[in-house]
Amino acid sequence: MSSQPRPSKSPRPNWVSTRNPCKACAPLGAALVMRGIEGALPFLHGSQGCATYMRRYLISHFREPMDIATSGFSEATTIFGGEKNLCQGLDNVTSQYHPALIGIATTCLTETIGEDMHGMLHQYRARPGEADDPLLVHVSTPAYSGTHIDGFNDAVRAVVEQLAEAGHAPSAYLENFVNVFPGLVSSEDLRFLKEVCADFALPATLFPDYSETLDGPSMEIYKKIPEGGTSLAALRATPSAKASIELGRTLRQKRTAASFLQERFSVPAKRIGLPIGINESDSFFAALEKLSGHKTPEKYTRERGRLVDAYVDGHKYLFGKRALIIGDEDMVVGLTSFLAETGVLPVLCASGGKSGAFARSIAEVTTHLREPAMVREGVDFMTIAEELALKDLKPDFVIGSSKAAKLARTLGVPLIRLGFPIHDRIGGQRILHLGYRGAQQLFDLVVNTLLEVKQDSNSIGYSYL
Amino acid sequence: MADILRERERQVYRKGDLQPFQLDCEKQSAAGSVSQRACVFCGSRVVLYPIADALHIVHGPIGCASYTWDIRGALSSGPELHRLSFSTDLQEMDVVQGGEKKLYAGLCELIDAHQPKAAFVYATCIVGVIGDDVEAVCKRVSLEKGIPVLPVHSEGFKGTKKDGYRAACDALLKLVGTGSPEGITPHSINILGDFNLAGETWMIRDYYKRMGVEVVSCITGDGRVDEIRRAHGAALNVVQCSGSMTHLAKQLEEKYGTPFIRVSYFGVEDMSKSLYDVARHFKDKEMMKRTQAMVREELERLMPQLADYKRALTGKRAAIYVGGAFKAFSLVAALRHLGMTTVMVGSQTGNKDDYEQLRELCDEGTIIADDSNPLELSSFLEEKDVDVFIGGVKERPIAYKLGIGFCDHNHERKEALAGFEGMLNFAREVYSSVMSPVWRLTPRRRGSNLEVVK
Numbered sequence: 001m002s003s004q005p006r007p008s009k010s011p012r013p014n015w016v017s018t019r020n021p022c023k024a025c026a027p028l029g030a031a032l033v034m035r036g037i038e039g040a041l042p043f044l045h046g047s048q049g050c051a052t053y054m055r056r057y058l059i060s061h062f063r064e065p066m067d068i069a070t071s072g073f074s075e076a077t078t079i080f081g082g083e084k085n086l087c088q089g090l091d092n093v094t095s096q097y098h099p100a101l102i103g104i105a106t107t108c109l110t111e112t113i114g115e116d117m118h119g120m121l122h123q124y125r126a127r128p129g130e131a132d133d134p135l136l137v138h139v140s141t142p143a144y145s146g147t148h149i150d151g152f153n154d155a156v157r158a159v160v161e162q163l164a165e166a167g168h169a170p171s172a173y174l175e176n177f178v179n180v181f182p183g184l185v186s187s188e189d190l191r192f193l194k195e196v197c198a199d200f201a202l203p204a205t206l207f208p209d210y211s212e213t214l215d216g217p218s219m220e221i222y223k224k225i226p227e228g229g230t231s232l233a234a235l236r237a238t239p240s241a242k243a244s245i246e247l248g249r250t251l252r253q254k255r256t257a258a259s260f261l262q263e264r265f266s267v268p269a270k271r272i273g274l275p276i277g278i279n280e281s282d283s284f285f286a287a288l289e290k291l292s293g294h295k296t297p298e299k300y301t302r303e304r305g306r307l308v309d310a311y312v313d314g315h316k317y318l319f320g321k322r323a324l325i326i327g328d329e330d331m332v333v334g335l336t337s338f339l340a341e342t343g344v345l346p347v348l349c350a351s352g353g354k355s356g357a358f359a360r361s362i363a364e365v366t367t368h369l370r371e372p373a374m375v376r377e378g379v380d381f382m383t384i385a386e387e388l389a390l391k392d393l394k395p396d397f398v399i400g401s402s403k404a405a406k407l408a409r410t411l412g413v414p415l416i417r418l419g420f421p422i423h424d425r426i427g428g429q430r431i432l433h434l435g436y437r438g439a440q441q442l443f444d445l446v447v448n449t450l451l452e453v454k455q456d457s458n459s460i461g462y463s464y465l
Numbered sequence: 466m467a468d469i470l471r472e473r474e475r476q477v478y479r480k481g482d483l484q485p486f487q488l489d490c491e492k493q494s495a496a497g498s499v500s501q502r503a504c505v506f507c508g509s510r511v512v513l514y515p516i517a518d519a520l521h522i523v524h525g526p527i528g529c530a531s532y533t534w535d536i537r538g539a540l541s542s543g544p545e546l547h548r549l550s551f552s553t554d555l556q557e558m559d560v561v562q563g564g565e566k567k568l569y570a571g572l573c574e575l576i577d578a579h580q581p582k583a584a585f586v587y588a589t590c591i592v593g594v595i596g597d598d599v600e601a602v603c604k605r606v607s608l609e610k611g612i613p614v615l616p617v618h619s620e621g622f623k624g625t626k627k628d629g630y631r632a633a634c635d636a637l638l639k640l641v642g643t644g645s646p647e648g649i650t651p652h653s654i655n656i657l658g659d660f661n662l663a664g665e666t667w668m669i670r671d672y673y674k675r676m677g678v679e680v681v682s683c684i685t686g687d688g689r690v691d692e693i694r695r696a697h698g699a700a701l702n703v704v705q706c707s708g709s710m711t712h713l714a715k716q717l718e719e720k721y722g723t724p725f726i727r728v729s730y731f732g733v734e735d736m737s738k739s740l741y742d743v744a745r746h747f748k749d750k751e752m753m754k755r756t757q758a759m760v761r762e763e764l765e766r767l768m769p770q771l772a773d774y775k776r777a778l779t780g781k782r783a784a785i786y787v788g789g790a791f792k793a794f795s796l797v798a799a800l801r802h803l804g805m806t807t808v809m810v811g812s813q814t815g816n817k818d819d820y821e822q823l824r825e826l827c828d829e830g831t832i833i834a835d836d837s838n839p840l841e842l843s844s845f846l847e848e849k850d851v852d853v854f855i856g857g858v859k860e861r862p863i864a865y866k867l868g869i870g871f872c873d874h875n876h877e878r879k880e881a882l883a884g885f886e887g888m889l890n891f892a893r894e895v896y897s898s899v900m901s902p903v904w905r906l907t908p909r910r911r912g913s914n915l916e917v918v919k
């Protein structure tokens with residue numbers, strides 16, 4: 001059909017346009033972070049449509065209410081500046097939602113016209129007679145720069161920067177807790193991280209934490225802002241942590257919350273890859289052992305043991321199978337590490353993100369591979385399709401967000417939906433990617449997907465595989 | 466009860482209220498109100514998107530293109546170029562230096578690769594601000610490539626979704642009249658405002674075919690550029706989704722003298738009436754007979770099946786929140802047909818006449834709301850103890866969170882809800898949500914102790 005990318009034979013090496021994007025814009029990531037703060041409401045300074053589109057995009061993944069306010073620019077606002085709309089918007093959000101915090105992110109429009117957020121918010125805070133205003137934090141997220149992941153990480157840093165107060169920690173866990181910055185993972189992943197830290201008896205401030213706000217129980221009475229999220233007290237206390245753990249090998253050096261806390265408050269920062277698969281999880285658990293002073297609880301060593309056992313049981317089904325891995329950079333690095341350690345051959349690792357650290361990170365987690373995986377950063381889905389055809393890569397399966405569905409369909413291979421966003425299946429927020437337990441689920445999923453292909457693609461219909 | 470924002474007090478009305486009916490509408494959404502509305506770009510994109518053999522390129526940073534990639538259920542019987550997402554993906558340097566070069570190069574490469582019949586260029590938020598002359602680039606590419614390249618001025622902040630409709634209609638107007646109307650029969654129409662969601666246009670086309678009416682073009686469901694180019698040859702424009710398409714119909718009337726009528730394909734009564742109205746317009750006895758026979762045939766098949774659903778659904782309460790108010794009229798009627806009452810109805814973009822008509826249609830006590838938001842909607846659902854909420858993806862989690870059934874009646878739906886068959890699907894959709902046993906397990910229906918609300 002004419003809709004398929006036709007040019008496999010004479011590929012244009014440098015497409016100017018982006019065709020079937022593998023990324024979203026920065027404010028979306030920021031809005032998601034703000035949903036992970038207790039009592040907070042995200043607010044986009046820009047046009048009405050941005051908030052609505054992002055709500056829709058996020059709702060389709062999380063299947064949860066996703067209120068994002070906006071200053072709703074009009075033509076006049078764009079000419080004369082958005083201060084009035086911003087103030088009115090903040091007033092209205094406050095009177096409707098009574099939030100503890102409003103997390104404001106800019107958009108391409110407000111960045112382009114050069115809105116002075118600092119100044120305007122300063123003015124707003126200083127207006128007379130408003131004692132119990134919500135806290136206001138803001139992050140600059142020009143949509144023309146970076147991706148939703150950059151918006152996410154920048155928002156994490158901005159919130160920590162703006163709320164951190166030295167010596168503010170509750171005495172109960174002063175000097176004895178860690179900050180954990182997990183990056184964009186699922187709600188289930190966040191619950192898992194909290195569970196692990198608790199099992200290590202290691203108090204932790206996890207930020208953002210949308211484990212409950214974006215995967216909450218059925219309600220009897222509508223809650224304006226769902227329960228859960230990182231508490232403001234905990235966010236204020238981040239400088240008193242004994243260390244920060246940030247997950248993600250491709251995080252931009254110096255631009256993260258952990259690096260801010262290190263530079264400003266000398267909180268040691270420990271950067272670990274997203275703990276997907278055994279190798280990356282080992283590093284994560286080792287870090288927790290060190291920070292907590294406790295051995296890894298038996299619960300986890302047993303999980304690891306079972307996982308190794310499962311790898312052995314299933315190794316033949318996976319050996320040499322060719323995988324195309326697509327998604328957010330750190331998710332791809334983690335998944336690649338996991339797949340490579342099971343014997344799968346990652347033939348192409350691709351992302352719409354462009355941190356500059358992607359290729360290096362993939363190389364780091366695949367040192368034992370005889371053939372290094374091909375890595376492409378800052379690409380879109382049509383470019384990936386052309387790349388596959390050009391190099392005749394013939395993947396057996398695709399693993400990544402549901403945006404890869406079209407591509408997988410064209411290739412005629414299964415797509416294993418992981419990461420973000422998952423728009424055509426239920427439960428994306430409940431997928432556990434992390435830890436031995438997560439790897440166990442991923443492993444079973446990958447093996448069974450391939451077995452299903454094997455079973456369905458022949459006429460015999462084996463009863464045992 | 467919801468805290469309704471002061472600015473919005475006059476945008477919510479309860480039928481039976483003492484004060485005279487006056488609902489504020491067609492206003493810019495209050496800042497910070499968390500409106501369910503989208504923007505100008507969305508309006509344009511909704512209308513033009515189903516044209517399947519045109520190239521649609523979003524000129525701006527990536528977000529707008531990402532969020533609209535293949536989100537609509539508008540089907541095509543042939544090319545599917547519309548289901549791909551193209552963007553100039555403007556970067557920091559482009560913002561500084563302008564995006565015209567990139568737009569030019571992007572358009573050229575995409576037209577070369579996909580050979581579309583026309584190209585639509587959507588200008589999003591920052592395009593005007595950085596000073597791009599989109600018009601000039603389009604003109605140049607059009608000359609070079611020999612196809613219409615049409616700018617769509619859809620900067621998000623330049624009005625509301627309705628302005629986006631208008632921008633889309635303006636682009637369409639440039640296409641209409643550029644093809645030859647030769648061979649078009651006197652009993653011919655254009656279908657305006659059906660977008661072939663889940664194949665609805667095909668069903669409607671089939672009805673017209675059985676009536677003996679020639680469909681010249683559908684604007685824009687399963688749309689084709691060449692069909693639209695000769696749309697001025699049709700004898701009548703049949704307008705559904707009047708909010709988006711009335712502008713185009715009026716322009717066509719002015720320019721080509723083509724009359725138009727408004728119809729709705731949702732619900733049994735409205736569907737039948739639409740077909741009769743078209744037949745009546747052509748003053749052709751035979752056609753009327755064929756239409757009557759067809760409607761009878763369809764109803765004979767449909768009614769017994771509907772009766773079954775009606776038995777189960779009678780007395781259930783529905784809430785409606787949709788984009789255009791016109792659709793709400795049909796929904797109120799369709800729900801009544803199923804024995805259900807509409808206890809709350811609202812729209813993003815209704816006008817005074819729309820709301821007046823809604824008020825007449827609804828029972829006492831019904832809440833009518835313009836440009837509502839999640840907090841209001843959730844409180845209406847609670848207050849009216851609603852059984853099923855009819856809306857779009859953004860309304861869905863509000864219903865589900867409260868343990869309330871839901872039916873998607875937006876552009877993203879995957880079930881055909883128009884036509885006679887669509888009425889059956891609609892009944893089935895509502896039925897399979899309302900009658901699900903899962904509600905019994907939810908805290909709301911289990912009737913456990915009320916929690917204290919803040």
Ligand code: SF4
Pocket residue numbers: 025026027046049050053107108109143525526527528529530589590621
């Ligand atoms: S690209 Fe700009 S206008 Fe589009 S959704 Fe993102 S912030 Fe809004």
